[in-house]
Amino acid sequence: MPILDITKPEIILVLKEAYDKEKRLQTYWVNKNIEKLQKAATLTREPTNYYEQDVMKHAMIAGMATITRDHNIAIRNRIKVPIRDAKSMPGIESLRHEHSIINLGLGTAKEDPRLARPDTDLSPDPVMRPVDAKTREIFFKPKPDFGREKYLQARAKILPENKYYHPECMSWDYGWRFSESKILERAIHGRHWLLQKTLQSRVGPTPDPDHYKPPM
Template identity: 50%
Template sequence: MPLIDFTNPDVIKFLVENYEKTARLRMKWNSLYGDKLQEAATLHREEKGYTTYDVFKQNMIDGMAAISRDHVTAGHNRRKVPLRDGKHIPGVADMKKGHSIVDVGLGDPEEDPRLARPDTDTTLDPIMRVVDPNQKKIIYKDIPFYGRKVYLKNRSRMKPEQKYYFRECSGWDCGWRLQDSFFSRNAPSHGRVWRLSRDVKSRTGPHPDPAYYNDPEIATVNKCPK
């Protein structure tokens, strides 16, 4: 909306007429209701001279009764013994009970004295197992038959679970504790199993792999065959 041009004579005339009209309406209202307005604004009771501070003070005095009552009730409650939902609240020291390396069966305190700790000891468990003293001697002997490279080579021949208590990297996921796997527990006790020779010499001949050897069939939206 464009602004009003106050320099236009027609606009000036319009504004003057509206100002005079508003002034006449205000004068008419005052002449009609002036007496009532004066009556409402006149104080007819005795003036007591109260201030804002007196009003706040009176509100505080009225509330002192409730404060005294609540103080007596609070003093009675403070003498009561609080109820405990649980007699024992477990803390950090209780987290080790039944979950330590010794309790799980991964270590022996006789082999590693670091594991013989009380439950109140909340320090971190050791990462590596104790190194064999005979292997430690390899580092401090002369090369080429001893030294750092020979020590690392001998250590690489050991299984990861013989050097560490837990898997420390994702590369150990495959091959970790193979002695506990299905293949080790079901390995042949005497000699090897020659599957091809056994199947060829059987009465029914060789058989295909079982169904659980195949890749799983994943349902897709593709209806076209491969």
């Protein structure tokens, strides 16, 4: 429907007639129900002296039964073991077998007995490597030379790659299994490293910088 142009005289007359008709109908309805309006506007019952908190409390108490019912249902649902769709997928046993920690070469069943599982076992692989028996004894010995704090300090000295099978956070990506890298480590003596660095330079030997010169 196109928008009416209210600046036209004929449209103004139509709107005026519609407004007058609506006003007459409203006045007629008010005159017809004047007694009901007066009765509704007048307080004819005894005051209850209820506050807003009392009304909210009544509504909350009425809904407590629903909250208890939903809470009991949620408890039963949390206890239930979730159904894994992977059990019904064909070929999932071979897929898990090819991507297990043992097949990736990250661990052996001798080091971690938890990895010795059949191919039909679809439970996830362990996240952390087994703790050394010597380090575990620190946790159970008495303080102050041993205990929980000493155990955590000993565990903090171990590299993350020796405690976990896979990086658990993005900060571990830098330096993960760096000991297996083929990058040459820096020589212990700086003279040998400086000579090698100079010979491999594209521009050849360069003079010493200004801050190497003796003072005037």
